[in-house]
Amino acid sequence: MSTSNSAKRFYIGAPSAVSRINALLLTVNPPHCITRLPRAVSERAHWKASEWRHWISFYALPCLHGTLHADYWRHLAKLSEALHILLRESITFSEIDKAESLLEHFVIRCHSLYGIGSMTFHKQALLHLANCVRSLGPLWAHSAFVFEVRNGIIVRQVSSANGMPQQVVERVIMHQQLQQLIGSTHLPLMEKNFCNEIITYSLVDNAKRINDLCLLGAGKEIILESTEQHAVYLHCGVKASVAL
Known part of the structure; x- marks a missing residue:
């Protein structure tokens, strides 16, 4: 997204492109296992390492589809798929081999797509990820x-x-x-x-305690329809017209 690449085919830093990516990214509602909500790509300088992991694993491909040139999008997909495999709960040796092949193709294509300047130490390090997983298990097991x-x-x-x-x-x-x-x-x-x-660690900001029950997230009151009120009465034995 650097303006120094504004003349390149892979450039997606134009205001209209950034707005389109942000609009897609900020509509994502991740599951509870992802504790951080997505932040705009214009704030990427402040992203934590876990946010970058979620970006490459889950958000990048759908958010960049149609904005990033198809050649570069397919190239990025190889990296995303490889990391997704290596971050699984359990991995077979054949899956590690597949991830290794994807990473090799990704690194090889970097030179022709992005130029010699893209061939940095970080790209070289990607080639060692599969062996790390063979020796130590999934990437999350030895994450820093x-x-x-x-x-x-x-x-x-x-x-x-x-x-x-x-x-x-x-x-x-x-x-x-x-x-x-x-x-x-x-x-x-x-x-x-x-x-x-x-x-004791403090509770999350959006939490509400009701007797022995702890509700997580920002609560929202809804008006129950008559069929819903009847169902609540049948199952819980209470009359309620509003739910949280």
């Missing part, structure tokens, strides 16, 4: 995302510029000691609840 999350937690332990390593060590140890303390049978209930409040 979990370490990045923990790094974020560690960074939040620092409150001043002086003695930062000591601050991190002290607060991590305090957190570990609290967890051990909570597991103790000798700790009174009031103190245990207080410790739990300190170390």
Whole structure:
């Protein structure tokens, strides 16, 4: 999307093209297992690594279809399919071989489609992904995302510029000691609840508790039709005209 490529066939950075891609991307409603909603491609400089993973695995092909030239779209499809295979819960050796072939074709075509400048170390690294999966299992099994999350937690332990390593060590140890303390049978209930409040992760923003039920997401009231009201009464034994 860089303007330096505005004369190239693969350029999709024109305002009309970006608007079209954004319009498609922002209508995507991902399943609950994807915790981040899609953000516009114009904000891609701020995307997290997981957002790039979702983009190449799920969003890129449908959003770029009809905007990106067909030759480049089909080329991108090889990368998307290969990564999708290597990120599966379980993978056979024949599937790894297929992904390896797709990645090889993707890298080979980069030179003719995008020029010699595109043949970077990152393209070379793609050729090693299949062997990594053969040795270590699916890509998600040895992803660095979990370490990045923990790094974020560690960074939040620092409150001043002086003695930062000591601050991190002290607060991590305090957190570990609290967890051990909570597991103790000798700790009174009031103190245990207080410790739990300190170390418990906060609820997601869009959540609503009703008795023992926790509803996730932004709730929306709907007016029930007469048939729906009757069904609720039959199954739940309550009369209701509105549902959340």
